[in-house]
Amino acid sequence: MKLRISHPERADELVRALNGTDCLAARTALDTVDVFAPWLLEDGESAHAGIELLFFVKAWASNHPQLRVTLLDAR
Numbered sequence: 001m002k003l004r005i006s007h008p009e010r011a012d013e014l015v016r017a018l019n020g021t022d023c024l025a026a027r028t029a030l031d032t033v034d035v036f037a038p039w040l041l042e043d044g045e046s047a048h049a050g051i052e053l054l055f056f057v058k059a060w061a062s063n064h065p066q067l068r069v070t071l072l073d074a075r
Helices: 008-019 038-042 046-063
Strands: 002-005 024-029 032-036 069-073
Touching: 002 008, 008 024, 008 032, 008 046, 046 069
Parallel strands: none
Antiparallel strands: 002 032, 002 069, 024 032
C-alpha cells in the first residue's frame, strides 16, 4: 500500500510508528511511504487493510491536526 503525507518532515516519524506494528514501512519519496501489511498474505482483503491502515495513521496523526495522509494504492 502507498501513502502520501502532506507534511514530508513527518514521514520518517510515520515510518517508525508503522514499523512498530506488524507492518513494514519505508519512505520511497519525499512525501510517499510504502507499507506492507503481513496479514494480506493470509488472504486478507486489501480494501480492509487500507481502512485499518488509515485508522492507525489518523490516530497517530491526532497530535498533528494539519497533517493529511492519503491512501494512494491499496494493493
